[in-house]
Amino acid sequence: MIPISWYLVVGAVLFLIGVLGFFVKRNIIALLLSVEIMLNAVNLTFVAFSSQHAQISGQIFVFFVLVVAAAEAAVGLALVIAMFRNRESLNVDRSNLLKW
Amino acid sequence: MIQALFFLFAAVAVGAAINVLVQKHVLYSALSLIVMLTAMSGLFILLRADFLAVIQVIVYAGAIMVLFTFVIMLLNLPADEDGADRLRWLKFIGIPLGLFLLFLIIATVWNVKPVRTTAAMIGSPQAIGKSLFSDYLLPFEATSLLILIALVGAVVFAKKDL
Numbered sequence: 001m002i003p004i005s006w007y008l009v010v011g012a013v014l015f016l017i018g019v020l021g022f023f024v025k026r027n028i029i030a031l032l033l034s035v036e037i038m039l040n041a042v043n044l045t046f047v048a049f050s051s052q053h054a055q056i057s058g059q060i061f062v063f064f065v066l067v068v069a070a071a072e073a074a075v076g077l078a079l080v081i082a083m084f085r086n087r088e089s090l091n092v093d094r095s096n097l098l099k100w
Numbered sequence: 101m102i103q104a105l106f107f108l109f110a111a112v113a114v115g116a117a118i119n120v121l122v123q124k125h126v127l128y129s130a131l132s133l134i135v136m137l138t139a140m141s142g143l144f145i146l147l148r149a150d151f152l153a154v155i156q157v158i159v160y161a162g163a164i165m166v167l168f169t170f171v172i173m174l175l176n177l178p179a180d181e182d183g184a185d186r187l188r189w190l191k192f193i194g195i196p197l198g199l200f201l202l203f204l205i206i207a208t209v210w211n212v213k214p215v216r217t218t219a220a221m222i223g224s225p226q227a228i229g230k231s232l233f234s235d236y237l238l239p240f241e242a243t244s245l246l247i248l249i250a251l252v253g254a255v256v257f258a259k260k261d262l
Contacts, residue, residue: 002106007143008209010110014136016202017117023194029126029172033133036164037117040140051147052215056222056231059149063232066159067243071250073164077171078257084175 007048015041028083028090032076039069106146112139126177130168137161149223 014037021034043062050058084090116136120129137160144153232240 002103002146004214005210005212006106006110007147008212009206010113010143012202012205012209013114014117015205016198017114017121019201020198021121024121027126027177029168029177030120030129033120033126033129033168036133036160037120037136040137040160044140044143047144047147047149047152050222051149054222056227059152059223059228060231060236062149062152063155063228064239064243066155067246070159070164071246073167074250074254075257077167078254080171081175082257090175090177 004048004052008045011041011045011048013041014038014044026091026093028080028092029077031092032073032080035072036069039065102146105142109139109142109146112136113143127169127172130165130172133168134161134165137165144223147223151223151225151228 018034018036018038018041021037022031025031025034043065046058046062046065050056050062080090083095087094113136116132116139119132120136123129123132137156141153141156141161144150144156
């Protein structure tokens with residue numbers, strides 16, 4: 001039997017990789033992929049606790065995270081297409097109209 | 101045996117996640133993310149969340165990642181230009197701070213006390229369906245509204261002339 005801490009550590013490492021990607025990468029699609037990594041790390045934590053406590057709520061929550069991830073991907077990629085059409089670039093440093 | 105599988109899946113998941121960041125072209129990042137999601141479903145199976153593992157492969161690695169790869173190929177992007185020069189000196193602060201965050205999370209998480217419960221089969225489709233349509237009915241219906249909004253929003257954003 002694997003202790004729950006191991007799963008949680010894997011989740012923490014994956015979450016940190018996601019955070020790192022979000023801050024390091026400049027391509028907006030890569031940023032969306034980093035967000036997906038973070039969501040998955042949280043999902044793993046939810047499932048680990050759910051199986052530990054023999055309660056289904058954690059797994060139900062993963063469903064809702066999944067739905068939000070799908071909605072986020074759809075809207076985010078539509079925004080990416082609109083941004084690419086207007087600027088011919090996906091670099092987030094280039095879209096700085098709102099920057100003071 | 102189970103431990104070996106755990107280490108295999110965990111190593112593949114972490115390695116693929118690192119590869120997502122390392123790759124220059126965003127298409128390879130997306131393909132690597134699919135590998136990570138599949139390894140993650142293996143971890144779900146080890147945790148006895150069978151139904152979620154299947155959903156993970158079908159919805160995440162299937163539907164969502166197809167959306168990503170579709171958009172990436174549609175835009176036909178060149179390889180990533182390295183625009184990180186502006187942030188170069190931030191590395192010296194960012195890496196120690198990131199490691200500190202990792203240390204904090206692991207220190208918190210490592211002290212989680214194990215709970216002994218009866219190892220019931222809680223991850224079955226039956227159990228999830230029952231819970232989803234009784235206790236979580238309102239959130240379930242709310243997600244349908246969320247998906248509708250996302251659908252309309254995506255269509256509006258992708259229109260030629262807004």
